[in-house]
Amino acid sequence: MDPSITIKFRTPQEVFHPNDRLEVEYYVEASDLSSLNAMEISLLWYTEGKGEQDIYVHSFERRERRNVANRDLSQVFLFQCQLPKTPLSYHGTILKIHWCIRVTTQFKKGKTFYEDRPILLLPTGKVLKLQQTSHL
Amino acid sequence: MAFKFRIWGKKIRHRQTGSPLVKSLGETVFFAVLLLLGLVFASLVALAYFGILNENERLGFEGGAWWMVLSLSLSFGIIGGSGLVYNLFRIGISKERRAAVLRKASDIDIIRDTFSASHDYPSLPKDFHIANSPGTRLAFRLPARQSVGWRLIFITIFGTIWTIFSLGMLLGNFQEVEENQALGWFTLFFLAVSVWIIYYLIQQISYYFKVGATHLEVSSHPLRPGNIYELFISQAGRLEVQELQVFLVSQERCLFLSGTNSRAETFLTYKELLFEQKNIRTNSQLPYEAQFQFMVPTDSMHSFQSEHNSIDWELCVRFQTKEQTIHEKNYPIVIFPPED
Numbered sequence: 001m002d003p004s005i006t007i008k009f010r011t012p013q014e015v016f017h018p019n020d021r022l023e024v025e026y027y028v029e030a031s032d033l034s035s036l037n038a039m040e041i042s043l044l045w046y047t048e049g050k051g052e053q054d055i056y057v058h059s060f061e062r063r064e065r066r067n068v069a070n071r072d073l074s075q076v077f078l079f080q081c082q083l084p085k086t087p088l089s090y091h092g093t094i095l096k097i098h099w100c101i102r103v104t105t106q107f108k109k110g111k112t113f114y115e116d117r118p119i120l121l122l123p124t125g126k127v128l129k130l131q132q133t134s135h136l
Numbered sequence: 137m138a139f140k141f142r143i144w145g146k147k148i149r150h151r152q153t154g155s156p157l158v159k160s161l162g163e164t165v166f167f168a169v170l171l172l173l174g175l176v177f178a179s180l181v182a183l184a185y186f187g188i189l190n191e192n193e194r195l196g197f198e199g200g201a202w203w204m205v206l207s208l209s210l211s212f213g214i215i216g217g218s219g220l221v222y223n224l225f226r227i228g229i230s231k232e233r234r235a236a237v238l239r240k241a242s243d244i245d246i247i248r249d250t251f252s253a254s255h256d257y258p259s260l261p262k263d264f265h266i267a268n269s270p271g272t273r274l275a276f277r278l279p280a281r282q283s284v285g286w287r288l289i290f291i292t293i294f295g296t297i298w299t300i301f302s303l304g305m306l307l308g309n310f311q312e313v314e315e316n317q318a319l320g321w322f323t324l325f326f327l328a329v330s331v332w333i334i335y336y337l338i339q340q341i342s343y344y345f346k347v348g349a350t351h352l353e354v355s356s357h358p359l360r361p362g363n364i365y366e367l368f369i370s371q372a373g374r375l376e377v378q379e380l381q382v383f384l385v386s387q388e389r390c391l392f393l394s395g396t397n398s399r400a401e402t403f404l405t406y407k408e409l410l411f412e413q414k415n416i417r418t419n420s421q422l423p424y425e426a427q428f429q430f431m432v433p434t435d436s437m438h439s440f441q442s443e444h445n446s447i448d449w450e451l452c453v454r455f456q457t458k459e460q461t462i463h464e465k466n467y468p469i470v471i472f473p474p475e476d
Contacts, residue, residue, distance in 0.1 A: 018473070040230055040232055040233060042232040042235075042236065044232060044235070045259075047442060047444070047445045049388075049390060049445070050390050050392055050401055051390025051391050051392050051401075051444045051445045052390075052391060052392050052393060052443075052444040052445075053444075054442035054443050054444050054445055055231065055232075055235050056235060056239065056258070056259065056442065057232050057235040057236040057239055058239075058258075060232060060233065060235075060236035060239075062233060084257075084258050085256060085257050085258075085473060086257045086258055086259050086260055086438060086440075086473055087258070087259040087260075087438070087440050088437065088438065088473055090437050090440070090447070092388045092403070092405060092437070092447070093388060093403050093405065094388050094390055094401060094403045095388040095390055095403075095445050095447065097440070102232060104230050104232060106230070112230065123473055123474045
């Protein structure tokens with residue numbers, strides 16, 4: 001069975017402004033957590049549209065089993081960072097710029113799963129509901 | 137969704153089916169084989185060249201084409217070696233981790249321009265070409281996208297080399313041209329191209345002096361949405377212009393692969409006429425000059441630049457001469473996000 005990755009904001013908001021502080025709790029639930037080797041969390045933007053996809057990681061943390069207390073990757077981890085000033089979220093015609101928090105889990109035998117939590121980086125906030133998306 | 141094993145993956149837009157591990161391993165094996173082939177053939181050529189191998193073992197490597205085999209082996213080795221190192225670096229490392237490493241590398245770039253205003257704004261195009269260019273009437277002179285001067289220099293150098301080569305060919309083979317008709321036609325083709333380049337160069341130089349330089353100056357930088365700025369335009373040359381217009385333009389631009397070709401597409405997202413003037417006459421002593429105000433539209437997206445995608449803003453000067461010829465010159469600008 002696929003692992004379940006949960007990403008929670010400490011303050012319930014999905015629209016952020018430049019230089020805002022982002023605090024996220026994340027954890028993974030899986031039937032076989034002993035085969036989980038590492039977890040990565042990144043705050044990143046990526047482009048979508050007609051062009052080739054560009055991806056830029058603003059902030060990144062990696063936790064490996066051997067470096068975590070009690071070698072326990074099932075605990076709740078905290079990720080904090082400050083948002084940059086640009087690029088702002090953008091929904092154009094042939095180009096879109098999306099921001100998201102991505103948690104990637106790496107299991108034995110090279111199996112990788114990731115979960116995205118989209119956010120909006122806007123100069124003036126509009127409260128929009130965003131869906132959490134899951135990928136293999 | 138559970139992963140299904142398949143040997144051949146396929147690409148659906150940005151997603152790739154098939155195991156990324158299998159793909160990486162396949163590429164690694166391919167480059168390792170290429171490196172091995174390169175090393176084996178290079179060693180055989182070296183051994184044959186120095187006479188270490190006996191006649192049966194030489195496999196023809198000691199012949200006149202040894203340098204060709206050697207250069208092929210070396211290119212195999214270089215491609216294989218670099219591909220192997222690149223793939224070994226990628227195996228088991230996520231796309232996000234690689235992107236984070238690249239970001240750290242770009243952050244310690246010692247030649248980064250720390251004085252430009254875009255320094256604190258990741259993904260904004262560099263603006264030092266504007267910030268380092270003071271104007272005469274207003275604070276900053278905007279550089280044009282295509283510099284006519286550089287194009288003229290390039291054509292002149294290329295034309296000179298081509299013409300020297302063609303003349304050398306004509307003089308060197310002058311005796312043989314009469315006997316060898318193919319060589320004659322070949323020389324004639326080179327001379328014809330030379331004549332065409334010289335004609336084109338003269339045409340470009342006369343255009344440059346007739347149309348003259350267009351200068352745009354702006355009162356402030358960085359430019360931000362909702363703010364009003366002064367713009368100064370100066371048009372030199374000997375012209376009778378029916379209509380001169382200045383536009384503020386924004387475009388989404390993207391690069392994508394279509395098969396093995398790289399293609400670009402643009403989409404116009406904003407175009408506003410800022411200034412218009414009809415029936416202008418300029419001469420070499422008296423350029424046309426005008427100053428006006430414009431506003432960067434509120435709620436507009438800032439300039440953006442990534443490897444394959446961009447949002448470009450520019451000022452476009454368009455004028456139509458009495459001879460109905462239309463000239464267009466573009467001046468890139470960098471729009472910053474609204475101030476915090």
